[in-house]
Amino acid sequence: MSEADRTARPVRSAAPAREVAQPDDHAPLLSELGRTTIGDGVVTKVAGLAAREVPGVHELGGFAARAVGSVTERVGLGDAFNQGVSVEAGETEAAVDLALVIDYGESIPRVADAVRQHVIKRVEGITGLTVIEVNITVNDLYFPGDDQAGAAPRVA
Amino acid sequence: MAGDSAVSRRVVLARLAADVIARTDGIAATAGPAGRWQTAGSHQSVPGVLAVEDARGRVELELHLVARWPIQMPLEQLGEQLRERLRGAAGLAGMDQQLGAVSVAFDDVQADAGSAR
Numbered sequence: 001m002s003e004a005d006r007t008a009r010p011v012r013s014a015a016p017a018r019e020v021a022q023p024d025d026h027a028p029l030l031s032e033l034g035r036t037t038i039g040d041g042v043v044t045k046v047a048g049l050a051a052r053e054v055p056g057v058h059e060l061g062g063f064a065a066r067a068v069g070s071v072t073e074r075v076g077l078g079d080a081f082n083q084g085v086s087v088e089a090g091e092t093e094a095a096v097d098l099a100l101v102i103d104y105g106e107s108i109p110r111v112a113d114a115v116r117q118h119v120i121k122r123v124e125g126i127t128g129l130t131v132i133e134v135n136i137t138v139n140d141l142y143f144p145g146d147d148q149a150g151a152a153p154r155v156a
Numbered sequence: 157m158a159g160d161s162a163v164s165r166r167v168v169l170a171r172l173a174a175d176v177i178a179r180t181d182g183i184a185a186t187a188g189p190a191g192r193w194q195t196a197g198s199h200q201s202v203p204g205v206l207a208v209e210d211a212r213g214r215v216e217l218e219l220h221l222v223a224r225w226p227i228q229m230p231l232e233q234l235g236e237q238l239r240e241r242l243r244g245a246a247g248l249a250g251m252d253q254q255l256g257a258v259s260v261a262f263d264d265v266q267a268d269a270g271s272a273r
Contacts, residue, residue, distance in 0.1 A: 036235035
């Protein structure tokens with residue numbers, strides 16, 4: 001399926017569309033009594049939160065994303081739950097890209113596979129979209145004590 | 157005793173919707189950026205609910221919502237549940253014939269800080 005196909009948003013059912021203002025980033029789920037729309041941001045957040053639920057995932061995002069994310073979050077512009085997650089959602093399908101930091105000592109293939117399965121289960125279960133791919137990039141390993149690195153003075 | 161009863165169906169149905177949203181677990185209404193989605197009442201606005209009269213004089217509602225993590229059911233099902241409850245509430249208020257289509261938009265997900273690592 002081409003990228004253009006995946007991002008196209010044809011109307012899912014033959015129900016008549018109403019002229020109600022609808023942001024472009026919403027996919028309509030039509031019924032006779034009204035429509036239900038799920039924003040792309042919702043799909044992104046569900047994917048990110050689902051990935052965080054998997055044991056062995058320390059956090060999401062590359063170094064730059066985490067550094068920028070911590071700043072934007074502090075000034076109220078960013079959202080930590082979107083960090084390291086990119087989602088392309090169409091009318092019925094979604095493709096997810098994740099950047100992970102995995103705990104040292106965990107099997108990277110095992111964690112990546114568990115994340116892939118869990119994200120598919122959560123996104124499909126919650127949004128009704130079919131997840132056609134989950135691409136995972138492991139950006140870093142987290143070593144216990146990394147958070148304290150540099151905190152202790154090197155000299156007395 | 158005779159008299160007029162001037163009630164804005166739009167505002168009343170928007171308030172009914174806000175009440176149903178408030179009583180539904182795991183969900184909150186959002187007015188969106190700059191209060192984009194709200195219905196102005198005589199005393200206060202109803203955030204997260206757009207109420208518009210259609211050509212047949214029925215009131216169409218558009219609900220803008222934030223789901224709370226963890227989400228316990230498919231969002232489409234949650235939307236249907238809201239619609240049913242709202243129609244029930246409108247029926248109790250004697251306004252079911254005046255309620256038109258109810259659109260539900262999930263705009264965001266809210267999770268507590270412990271969900272982010």
